[in-house]
Amino acid sequence: MPGNGKTLYLAMEEQAEIGLRLTDAAELVFFDTRSGEIVKQQALALPEGADITSVSSFSEARRLFAVGLSDGSALVMRHDYKSSYPDGERVITPEIAWPLGEAPIPVGNLPLDVLAVNGDGDDWRLVGGSQGSLTQTDVSLTENFLTGEVDTEIDTQALPNQSVKPTKLLLMPDRRWLLMAAPGGKLAVEDLQSADGASTTQVMTASTGEIRTFELLLGGSSLMLADDRGVVSQWFLVRDDQGEWQLTRIRSFDSGGEPLAGFAIEHRRKGFATVDADGTLRLFNTTAERNVLSEQVTEGAIDQIAYAPRSNALLLEQDGELRFWAVHNEHPEISWAALWSKVWYEGYEEPAYVWQSSASTNDFEPKYSLMPLAFGTLKAAFYAMLLATPLAICGAIYTAYFMAPGLRRKVKPMIELMEALPTVILGFLAGLWLAPFMELNLAAVFITLLLVPLSILAFAFVWAQMPNRIRFLLPEGWDVTLLVPVVILAVMLSFAIAGPIENLLFGGDMRLWVSQELGISYDQRNALVVGIAMGFAVIPTIFSITEDAIFAVPKSLSYGSLALGATPWQTLVRVVMPTASPGIFSAVMIGMGRAVGETMIVLMATGNTPIMDVNIFEGMRTLAANIAVEMPESEVGSTHFRILFLAAFVLFMFTFVVNTLAESIRQHLRQKYGSL
Known part of the structure; x- marks a missing residue:
């Protein structure tokens, strides 16, 4: 295993040649995925006496993640890679970028046992806390065009007492909706931009077991849940008859009925991978609602799993060992149901037949229903x-x-x-x-x-x-x-x-x-x-x-x-x-x-x-x-x-x-x- 300590975050770069481990020793370790050789090692500059208490991976597609600290502050990072060609050979150089600066962002007075982050460009929002007490921090960056200096404005406010004690948090890309997982399979939705202030709009029992996996699918519109009974489900916000947004269960996936030990989201497609306690790897696509692969890859449960950005490789960690798997998963978004049946797409009020093959965003969910074309x-x-x-x-x-x-000889x-x-x-x-x-x-x-x-x-x-x-x-x-x-x-x-x-x-x-x-x-x-x-x-x-x-x-x-x-x-x-x-x-x-x-x-x-x-x-x-x-x-x-x-x-x-x-x-x- 390259580096020391327990892995808190695992990722790979575009070519799946360089991997990244964030350890509980506050070290960032870049390593060669084939040989395990350390390419670069960097220690996080944490405040004195502070430890990492949580990790939030909020955008795998943009390689963004954040760590919550025991002193109530957070660090937001992005792992970047530059390619050069000395002597005609490609060399990938990893580095860490700091979208909000290298100084920790104060979020609250309590350790950040749970943390959710989202933002883009100059506007960011962080929500974190512990024991059901959450604090919201808005960060605004302003660049001086003359000097190039960046001014940071931080606005912190305590959120009202939660009706549940969250164990996991997610902040959707619009930074309005805060999703909370709680003990007993509870799921809560909080509107952070309500006219009357932040308020909980929905509390439900999403699972009969305990929620183990709590992730946003590519684009941040869909919530993926997995409980300790191995049930995986997809949820997203849908307007009800009164025009109110309600988090709605859309579909479920058969993961073999075993508790999940690993869960990874595809970076550029609406798919995900699971590894259960028996070491069986399953690849899914949400739009096609199909399981494209089920294969035994390990003996027993794994500790971490990471998807390559091109979805052509998986990195598995088990008992201090890393295993690299090549993946060939072409065209998983196509199934008989996706072509000829109604599909409930993200952002739609109900299932529909839709043909829309492209869009202006990489988060787009392809819609390949042939029914409108056949009907036309x-x-x-x-x-x-x-x-x-x-x-x-x-x-x-x-x-x-x-x-x-x-006349016929003329007309015909x-x-x-x-x-x-x-x-x-x-x-x-x-x-x-x-x-x-x-x-x-x-x-x-x-x-x-x-x-x-x-x-x-x-x-x-x-x-x-x-x-x-x-x-x-x-x-x-x-x-x-x-x-x-x-x-x-x-x-x-x-x-x-x-x-x-x-x-x-x-x-x-x-x-x-x-x-x-x-x-x-x-x-x-x-x-x-x-x-x-x-x-x-x-x-x-x-x-x-x-x-x-x-x-x-x-x-x-x-x-x-x-x-x-x-x-x-x-x-x-x-x-x-x-x-x-x-x-x-x-x-x-x-x-x-x-x-x-x-x-x-x-x-x-x-x-x-x-x-x-x-x-x-x-x-x-x-x-x-x-x-x-x-x-x-x-x-x-x-x-x-x-x-x-x-x-x-x-x-x-x-x-x-x-x-x-x-x-x-x-x-x-x-x-x-x-x-x-």
Whole structure:
């Protein structure tokens, strides 16, 4: 064992090559983790007669820790490491930095049997004491820009008598919430910034045993508890129905049922390691709620455990001996539940499906739920097919069965030519023109969707009542051309009457009325825009295949039906359509595959918000669009990178399953109607 004395604090540097021991002899010992050779040894300059009574490791990620002394003062330290390359070889030089200065900070008059510290930059807070009597000390650092000297202001105040006698303290990063562990498995929460002064807001029995481990997870939002019965649980603050913050138990982890001898938090991930009294090491991830490893590493209990910053090594101390273990634990934050089930993330009021792959802070908890992306994919495809399927199939029926051959030769190539239009153009038009146009003319759009079909039906009825001498002025199969001016006039009428109707029914602004009166949020780039834009992209595919399938039905079947007295409509419904149904069904499935896999339109016209909302006025993010957006920025080989490939595989599997099911149905239809 490098150095003398009992280990109070154990840590490693970035490369896991240099370890640090703080001993009860007030010595800081830096040593080589492979050989145990002492690299540097430094004694703490404690006040005369003072001893170390407590150690607080409050930020492993920033390498910060503090020691409480028997005279009521505290020292805050950070272990730093500098790399140099003399003669081409790397040399790591350890040193100790003093964020609050080398002089001890007075906290109270009693020995600091318990101590909690947190802060950053110029503002720090220390809470400590003993026998249930706690003192709060706020430290403010001010640097003189001319001389470079740092002035330290210290404000100390006694906290009210505690309802419990804490055995362990933790101060959350906002320096507002003080968490206290007490005998009997008690857990108390104190609000240090309450309007009426510091007050205890919550006291509960967190465990049926005694609390042995009391640590904050990376980021300081989650509290990790472990009792003498081996039960490990995660807690964080959640607002209740009255808007009050309550420390809530979120999840528990199976640690084998044995008392824990060691507990270590990962520095850069939401994970932790435990070693029980039998020497079994277990690695956990809180987000995925999974135990990624269980392995016997020692015989009997250990004394100390330390995680390397990169989570690639563990340092164990047992009976005065140090053991160094390499750890290979890639992508522990992924599990079936993390991908497809609701997860209760830090800062959320309840479990939710969330996709958020990055943030501006290293304390971020990755959220890799694929449910919002799968939902967005199906939502976009649904609205696109809702528009495209009836228009394409009905158009194909008329073109193949009723339209004059001369007109068909002009219409069919024109519609099929639409398929050659790049989808990026449609997406560009949808995002920059159609979306704002629909926002300004929402009432007119809905009136058009109602009035145009009614106008077509009304004109068809009137045309059917016309005398034959007028109807026969147009050759058979050319009467559809009369609908062109009807549709144009119906659209113009819709926009003309939209203003008065909107003023009468919606107070002059339908979009505002939908938001305020119905409580339905409106996003400019929404599912309605995507449905219209992507619908026009899918229509040529469905139309072309459906039209070919109907036109390919042998004329002998139609002539035979007509000769037996059936009307053209009866022939279409009972003979032609059943015979062509395999082809029509294939057309719909191919169109759906095109809608599911579409990228550019949904990328440019949806707002790319990965939310699960059936609201037609809200956006979404699809699997294909998410891959296109995030793949260029993901780190190769990272969890994020692999999840994007998994999303592509999910997209493939979806289309594969749908196409397999469609093929089986198509074969069934062919066998059923093949004898006609």
